[in-house]
């Protein structure tokens with residue numbers, strides 16, 4: 001599906017997506033500190049297609065996930081920190097001709113995990129980075145851009161909101177549910193190419209959803225698992241689904 005190479009890891013000195021800080025504070029008289037990251041809040045949407053009785057998910061390459069696997073593939077030379085930027089440059093060098101020959105090239109390539117190691121199944125989701133729009137409006141846009149379904153804002157039902165990462169970011173994610181039909185499908189989705197998004201739309205049949213949720217060989221977010229369970233306790237009766245959850 002993907003081809004990933006030329007990896008280069010550099011320090012992140014400024015970003016539109018996150019800013020690291022350290023806060024010093026006193027808790028019950030004890031002086032403490034904590035490192036945290038400012039990031040955007042987000043929305044995610046559980047989409048159920050009532051024509052085909054399938055959930056509509058997205059599948060995409062996530063660099064942060066890939067890099068966790070990549071670090072595991074790197075040798076840890078004595079005295080050097082494993083997974084440092086130097087190793088990244090080495091791995092990235094695979095396309096430059098290496099005088100040392102094919103053996104060295106092959107060894108470097110073998111240090112790269114397969115691209116599939118960074119691909120995850122997720123709910124359709126997006127960052128809350130447009131102050132003029134409501135959460136529902138942002139969710140509606142993501143459903144259209146990523147999955148190709150045009151639905152009115154009024155059809156979005158808020159499920160709940162929660163903190164998506166309490167250790168480092170503390171950002172809030174708000175989850176919605178929307179029912180779509182094949183008639184609402186106006187495009188292929190796939191994300192905004194200008195933003196570099198490369199998203200595959202995936203259908204998970206309702207009857208396979210619980211096996212999908214608990215299959216650890218299928219890399220996925222917590223949002224997928226939680227929302228499938230939510231559907232089973234709140235929506236399944238409406239669709240007369242008997243489940244063995």
Ligand SMILES: Nc1ncnc2c1ncn2[C@@H]1O[C@H](COP(=O)(O)OP(=O)(O)O[C@H]2O[C@H](CO)[C@@H](O)[C@H](O)[C@H]2O)[C@@H](O)[C@H]1O
Nearest residue numbers: 017041042043044122125126127128164195196197221223
């Ligand atoms: N760290 C980063 N570095 C570089 N470019 C970046 C970036 N983060 C976003 N971008 C850019 O911004 C675009 C916007 O993406 P979305 O608004 O769809 O959010 P995303 O789905 O990545 O995160 C949503 O889905 C994931 C998975 O559920 C949640 O973790 C998250 O909170 C939620 O907003 C990306 O395609 C990319 O171009």
Ligand SMILES: [Mg+2]
Nearest residue numbers: 124125126146
């Ligand atoms: Mg997204």
